[in-house]
Structures are given as structure tokens and as C-alpha cells.
Amino acid sequence: MSKKILNVGMLGCGFMGRTHSNAYCQVNHFFNTPYQPVLKACYGREEDQEALKKFQEMWGYESVETDWKTLINRKDIDIVDVVSPNFLHKEMVLEAAKAGKKIICEKPLAMSYAEAEEMVKAVEKAGVPNMVSFNYRRVPAISLIKQIVDEGRIGRPFHYRAVYLQDYTISQKVPSGGAALWRLSAKIAGSGVTGDLLAHSIDTAEWINGPIAKVSAYTEVFIKERRNSDTGEMEKITIDDACMFLAVFQNGSMGTFESSRYARGRKNYSTLEINGELGAAFFNLEEPEYIEFFRYADPKTGQKIEDHLTGWQKILVTNGEHPYMKNYWVPGTTIGYEHTFINGLADFLFSLDGGAKFSPDVKQAARTQKVCDAVIQSAKEQRWIELS
Numbered sequence: 001m002s003k004k005i006l007n008v009g010m011l012g013c014g015f016m017g018r019t020h021s022n023a024y025c026q027v028n029h030f031f032n033t034p035y036q037p038v039l040k041a042c043y044g045r046e047e048d049q050e051a052l053k054k055f056q057e058m059w060g061y062e063s064v065e066t067d068w069k070t071l072i073n074r075k076d077i078d079i080v081d082v083v084s085p086n087f088l089h090k091e092m093v094l095e096a097a098k099a100g101k102k103i104i105c106e107k108p109l110a111m112s113y114a115e116a117e118e119m120v121k122a123v124e125k126a127g128v129p130n131m132v133s134f135n136y137r138r139v140p141a142i143s144l145i146k147q148i149v150d151e152g153r154i155g156r157p158f159h160y161r162a163v164y165l166q167d168y169t170i171s172q173k174v175p176s177g178g179a180a181l182w183r184l185s186a187k188i189a190g191s192g193v194t195g196d197l198l199a200h201s202i203d204t205a206e207w208i209n210g211p212i213a214k215v216s217a218y219t220e221v222f223i224k225e226r227r228n229s230d231t232g233e234m235e236k237i238t239i240d241d242a243c244m245f246l247a248v249f250q251n252g253s254m255g256t257f258e259s260s261r262y263a264r265g266r267k268n269y270s271t272l273e274i275n276g277e278l279g280a281a282f283f284n285l286e287e288p289e290y291i292e293f294f295r296y297a298d299p300k301t302g303q304k305i306e307d308h309l310t311g312w313q314k315i316l317v318t319n320g321e322h323p324y325m326k327n328y329w330v331p332g333t334t335i336g337y338e339h340t341f342i343n344g345l346a347d348f349l350f351s352l353d354g355g356a357k358f359s360p361d362v363k364q365a366a367r368t369q370k371v372c373d374a375v376i377q378s379a380k381e382q383r384w385i386e387l388s
């Protein structure tokens with residue numbers, strides 16, 4: 001099959017610039033998509049020229065730009081990939097929509113729900129295909145939990161529990177601003193762990209367990225001042241370092257969500273568990289090739305399965321019948337973090353050519369933003385916030 005060329009403009013050259021570039025390079029090695037991505041141009045700030053040059057050489061971009069508007073409006077760019085800090089997402093997506101480009105945007109979609117709504121309007125008006133990179137949905141084991149829930153194997157859900165923990169900001173010496181640490185500045189990141197980490201947990205939770213009806217949150221800022229590495233000045237820290245919230249889902253189940261960058265020992269520890277009448281499932285990102293599943297009753301009859309093997313089963317999610325896995329190696333061999341981006345890109349490219357509609361798009365990601373905003377508002381006002 002001859003493939004259609006898809007010229008990529010990458011707006012950022014950091015961590016996500018690398019994961020997305022890798023996905024474009026790898027996607028057709030594993031999925032026979034209708035498109036051939038070409039790494040046409042990448043953008044970095046004036047002050048990031050050294051990093052940009054290295055990025056261009058390592059991934060093979062044909063050219064570089066130091067002005068993102070120029071890059072977006074180049075006639076030879078088909079798809080704009082927004083992998084910049086959060087405060088730039090809105091302007092970049094609006095410009096890309098105006099230019100009629102296909103859009104991929106990193107999470108969180110925006111700094112606030114108001115921004116997200118503006119982005120949805122612009123993208124829908126332009127009618128351009130779009131995707132938001134909530135890549136954890138595409139961990140095969142998490143996709144398998146979604147399948148198990150949809151098959152009725154959990155039954156009526158009672159509890160949903162999500163945890164997302166890191167520990168890299170514990171020292172007072174960690175500055176705010178600059179590469180990766182822009183996450184500590186409210187004007188660049190919007191929120192702290194809520195938008196950065198819990199947005200993933202919320203997206204996955206609503207995908208698996210349906211919409212959240214209301215939330216009650218508590219947030220904490222443990223270190224209230226840091227030196228900003230861009231300005232050299234001390235900066236007041238207002239983003240949430242840690243956040244816990246209670247949720248009630250529309251289906252009547254209860255949720256707890258916890259996230260922190262102060263959980264000593266935890267690097268990128270993300271778990272979810274759902275407990276229902278007929279069964280339960282658990283996932284831990286530190287063992288991403290496994291799920292644990294507790295089968296209590298037959299989903300067809302609702303009757304307890306009477307045998308002596310009842311208990312948690314640890315299932316290695318590497319068989320051809322498991323989500324995405326037939327595209328990789330043989331059963332028993334594992335894939336990793338980078339493959340979640342490859343799986344997402346493959347689904348998106350197929351959706352451009354008559355395949356299943358891609359999810360989440362900006363509209364669905366705006367919903368996640370709405371929940372994030374409700375969490376922050378709840379913590380501020382110390383009360384439950386209802387979500388429409």
C-alpha cells in the first residue's frame with residue numbers, strides 16, 4: 001500500500017518531543033497505517049538552541065524554527081504536534097486550527113476549563129482532526145481493564161481508587177522554571193499535580209468508570225518559595241504539590257484520588273483499582289505488563305463461581321488477543337512506556353482514514369480539564385463541587 005505523506009511540525013524539543021518523535025519513527029514498523037510521517041521541522045526557544053540542534057540531529061528533523069507561528073503556518077506542514085509547556089497549548093492549538101492543520105496536543109489540554117472551551121470551539125469550527133495525548137489509556141494492560149469492565153466482568157462498581165506519586169521536588173534546592181521544572185510555576189503550568197498527574201488518572205477513571213458527578217479536594221504546598229532558574233529571583237509557589245480528592249461517580253460508585261511529588265521513594269508510581277459486585281481489577285504502572293483480576297461471579301449469570309481457585313490472578317498482558325499486543329513480539333515478551341505513544345499515534349492515523357473515531361479528542365480532554373478545575377476550586381473553597 002502506498003502511504004500518504006504526513007509532514008510533522010513538532011512544537012517543543014524536550015521529554016514529550018522525544019516520545020512523540022519516536023512514535024512517528026516507529027509507528028509503521030508495528031502498525032501498517034495509511035500515512036508515512038516525515039519529521040519536517042521542530043521548534044525550540046532562542047535560549048534552547050543547543051538542545052534544539054541536538055534534538056534535530058538525533059531524530060533527523062529536516063529543519064528548525066525558533067518562531068512557532070512560522071512553523072505552524074509553513075505550507076509544507078500537515079500536522080502540528082504541541083509538546084510545549086501548558087501555558088502555550090491554547091495559543092498554539094488556536095493557531096494550528098486557524099491554519100487548518102491536523103493537531104496533536106499534550107495533556108493537560110489547557111491551563112483552565114475556560115481556555116479548553118475556547119480551544120474546542122476553534123478546533124470544531126476549523127473541523128480539523130485532533131488528538132490529546134492521554135497515553136496511559138494505551139497501556140495494553142489498562143486497555144484490558146477497560147475491556148473487562150465493558151464485558152460486565154466487574155459488575156456494579158462500588159469503588160475506584162487512583163494513586164499517582166513522584167518524589168522529585170522534595171528538596172528546597174529544586175528551582176522553579178526552566179527545563180521540566182516549569183511545572184512548579186503557576187503561570188507556566190496552571191496547576192501542580194492536579195493538571196500534571198491527576199489529569200491522567202481522571203481521564204483513565206472516566207474512560208473506565210464513567211463521568212464523575214462531584215468532588216471534594218484538599219491540596220497542599222509544602223515548599224512555598226523557590227528560586228526561579230529563568231529569572232534568578234525567589235518566586236512564590238502557588239501550584240499544588242500534593243492533592244487528594246474524593247469523588248462520586250454518576251454510576252453511584254465512590255472514588256479516591258491521591259497525587260504528590262513528595263512521596264519519598266516513588267518515581268512514577270501510578271495505580272488504579274476498581275472493585276465491583278462480580279469482580280475487581282488492579283493496575284500498577286511499575287509493572288505495566290500485568291493486571292491483577294479477581295473473578296468472583298460469572299458475568300452472564302451473576303452466580304458466584306464455585307471452585308477452590310477463587311483469588312487474585314496476576315495476568316501477563318502480552319498475548320496476541322490482548323489490546324495492541326499482536327502488533328509487537330511473541331507472547332511473553334514485553335513492551336514499554338514508549339509504546340503507549342506509538343499505540344496512540346497508530347489509532348489516530350487509522351482514524352484519519354476511515355478508522356474508528358479517535359478518543360480522547362480536545363472535547364473529551366476539555367471534560368478532564370473541567371474535573372481538574374473543580375478539584376482545584378473544591379480545595380480552595382473547602383466544599384464539594386458538583387460537575388454538570
Ligand SMILES: NC(=O)c1ccc[n+]([C@@H]2O[C@H](COP(=O)([O-])OP(=O)(O)OC[C@H]3O[C@@H](n4cnc5c(N)ncnc54)[C@H](O)[C@@H]3O)[C@@H](O)[C@H]2O)c1
Pocket residue numbers: 011012013014015016017043044045048083084085086106107108133134135178179180181182188196
Ligand atoms: N503524556 C504524558 O505522559 C506527559 C509526560 C510529560 C509531559 N507531558 C506534557 O507535555 C508537555 C511538555 O512537557 P515536557 O515534559 O516535554 O517538557 P520539557 O521541559 O521537557 O520540554 C518543553 C519544551 O518546550 C519548550 N519551551 C517553550 N517555552 C518554554 C518555557 N517557558 N519553559 C520551558 N520550556 C519551554 C522548550 O524548548 C522545550 O523544548 C506538557 O504539557 C506536559 O504536561 C505529558
